[in-house]
Amino acid sequence: MTFDVREDGFACLLAGRAVLRGSADSPAFAVAHGAAEVEMVRGNFAISDAPTGRVELGFAALDGADIVLSASAGAAPMLRVSVKGDSLDIAVLDPAYDRVWVDLAAQPGEHAWGGGEQMSYLDLSGRRFPIWTSEPGVGRDKSTELTRLMDQNGMAGGDYWWTNYPQPTFLTSGLWACHLGSSAYSVLDFTDAARHRIEVWEGAFTLEFFAADDLPALVGALSSRFGRQPALPDWAIGGAIVGLKEGDVSFARLEKIMDAGAEVSGLWCEDWIGIRQTSFGRRLFWDWSWNEARYPELPARIAALAEKGVRFLGYVNPYLANDGKQYAEAEALGYLALRQDSDAVYLVDFGEFDCGVVDFTNPAALDWFADRVIGREMLDFGLSGWMADFGEYLPVDLRLHDGSDPMLMHNRWPVLWAEANARAVASRGKTGEAVFFMRAGFSGVQAHCPLLWAGDQSVDFTRHDGINTVLTAALSAGLVGNAYSHSDVGGYTSLHGNVRTADLMMRWCELGAFSPVMRSHEGNRPDDNLQIDSSPELLGQFAAMSRVHKALAPYVRHLSDEAVATGLPVQRPLFLHYFEDALFSVQDQYLYGADMLVAPIVEAEATQRKVILPGDTPWRHLWTGEDFAPGTHTVAAPYSQPPVFYLPSSKFAPLFASLKA
Structure with a gap:
């Protein structure tokens, strides 16, 4: 990257192409002082800002090897731009300003993709995408009654840009890419065809740029930058993972599913730690160890499954219910995040029960969770994989061990959560063999998380929250370094009378067969919804598609090895x-x-x-x-x-x- 400063402005060039240019008539930078308001209800966020004192910085000058920008000729510099290889270090010089807008140069008709795991739009052109990890919302379409009802109930309806896994990285059809090196709230704004605007709620950050001769090479470069996942193990791609949560009855159901001809590689029982019934549906008891009452003789069951070539999978998330044993242990060790106004543990409302936040900014707490919880209670117990759920709920009004600003740590939280899981797996020598899957993410999660899942889709065909959104999720995430994605066969969220149809189940089985991992889920209200074994027709469809999935395993092995070597995702636009x-x-x-x-x-x-x-x-x-x-x-x-x-x-x-x- 080089830059050129002239009397009429400046330009930053990437491989000979101007990606950033500014002048007095068309400033590339602006700064302001922000006044954010943030409200969270169960992982759903309402965020607003009232910036004041906005200043356009249209006058550039050289200061040694850097560019400094001012509001007018001869005025004091307000922002510094330093070139470091193919990156720009950007810093506001007056600490009173903590909002920055950067306008990158766009070519006519240029398209943009990326943004992490987007659910509604693969092509980002023409829209704004705030970057903030959260619940994705239910409905995600302000024109629908379901979204209206969910907005009325806990701000939970969502919108097209709500996602568990945002990332401030985009690629363009001009064969270049840009990554914002900041965990602050930010916005990728493509509403103006003449520029790609980045809004950052932080006064110092980097912009990294990448260029290539073709799109596969550009995608590979991004994968190298963020870290590649290991190859998926044979067991994960060689048949379906059946999700059941009916306690010990699950094993008899699995036998019937296998007797119907299904090729099964795993049994996933997220309720292995017990259940908690709420108005939302059948939730889990958030204390991460075997619940013997719900699953008697589970070690023997796991061993019997292993003899049949079937793995056992469970569930975990980074929060501890305050009525569980592990909460008491973590509290005694000082491993839970605290309130800002006292030394009391900060409790998060998860819907009819409260939880403490394991404070991963404390290295001892991260190590404790990795070894004590995931290592001993899960891997040593015999689990071969699990859903590593949540990660999006870090409040912005708590106190963290390392003194971090929660507004800056919020987006980073899923990465720390992924690191805890990966560290546990590595400590047992099972990297590339044990598989955990996550829905939450942010820049850098790729280096730790071996498999994404697309989150909690509604059990329907709706445009912004149905089965089709898992395709967009896989394709967008794949472009920024995530090789493997899959979804809940059947969808998950069933509320306000929205239930699965046989048609939906049949089609989702087909989609699962042509995904690197095929895994079913009973959903949040299993008793109200059709399941893969609810009828001979549904069971026959699931069994047939599981056989297709297993038959394709040699090809998926090739694609997985290719992903390790090149960074190309398995599912591609x-x-x-x-x-x-x-x-x-x-x-x-x-x-x-x-x-x-x-x-x-x-x-x-x-x-x-x-x-x-x-x-x-x-x-x-x-x-x-x-x-x-x-x-x-x-x-x-x-x-x-x-x-x-x-x-x-x-x-x-x-x-x-x-x-x-």
Whole structure:
């Protein structure tokens, strides 16, 4: 990166292209003093700001090797820009100013992607995306009655940009990328086609830039920057992980599912630690050790499953219920975050029960949780994996061990949570063998978390919170360094009479089969909803799709190894390999590696759909063996045969052909 300062302004050049330019007529920077208001209700946030004293900084001058910017010619400098390799260090010179706006140069028609794990829009162009980890909301669409009801009940409806895993990183169709090195609340703003604006609620930060000759190389560079996940183990990709939470009865149900022909690699019982019934549904008891009353003789059960090649998985999150034994232990050790106004433990309301926050800014507390809780109570007990839930709830009005500002630590919290899990796995020598999966994230989570899951979708086909959002989640997260993603087969959130249909279950089984990990979930209200074993038809569908998932394991092994070597995700947007403007916003189908294309059914009662087949060579229909020319086709989609195609030239073509109906 280089920069050039002239009488009429300045420009920063990345590989010869201006990514930042400013002048008196068009300032690239502005600063102000902020006045934030933050309200949290159970992980849902209402955040506003009332900035004052905004100043546009349009006058640039050299100060040694740096650029300093002022409000007018001859005025005192207010901001400094230092070039460090391909990064810019940006610092406000007056501590009274703690809001910064940066306008990066955009080319006409330039598209942007990234933003972490986005649920509603893969193409970020034309919209603002605040970067703040939170609950994603239920409904996420202000025009729907469900969202209105949830907003009325705890600000929980959400909006298109709400996500468990935001990240201030974006890539553009100009083949460059930018990453904001700050954990502060920020906004990626693409509403003006002439610029890419970044708003930062911090007075000092970095902007890192990346450039490449093609998009796969750019994605690989970002993966290298944030850290690559290890290859998925054979057991995780070689069949379905069945999620059941009916206590000891779960084992008998699993036997019936396997007897129906399902290929099962794991049994996931999130209620292994006991349950707590609330108005929201069947919740868990947040004390992370085996509940013998709910799962008698569990060690023997785990051993019996292992003899059949089936792993046992559980559940954990970074909070401790104040009526549990581990809470008392952590409190005695001083490992819980405190109130700002006293030395009392800060309690978070999780909906009819309260929890303490294990303070991961205290290295001893992080080590304790990694070894004492995850290590001894889970890994040593025999668990092969778990859902590492939550991470988004850090309040901004508590007191942390290291004195951190919670406003700056909030987004970092999921990364510390991932580190605690990864450290526990590494301490037992099980990296790449034990698998935990997370929904929360932020910049750097990639180096610790081996597998994402798309969070708590509603049990429906709705545009902003239904089955289709898991595709957008996988594709957006994959572009910023997350190789593996999956979702709850069947969805999770069932509220206000919204329940699963057989159609939804059938289609989600299909989507799960063409994901690196296929895992079912009973949802928050299992008794109100259909399950994979609720009828012979549903069980038959799940079993058939689990067999497809297992059959594809050699191909997924290839994709996993490729992810380790190159940083390319398993599920990829079409434009990653077919760089065409017409494909830049396609988010309802994806490439499964370079050799397979999957167009899931994500609309209710659909029996066909339009499919875009890119490139200039034919694609072969997986189920019939018929070849289709490149272009747009309307393709039939009976149950068990979602539109899936592969390249006849693929070295895996014989494997794909073996799945022909």
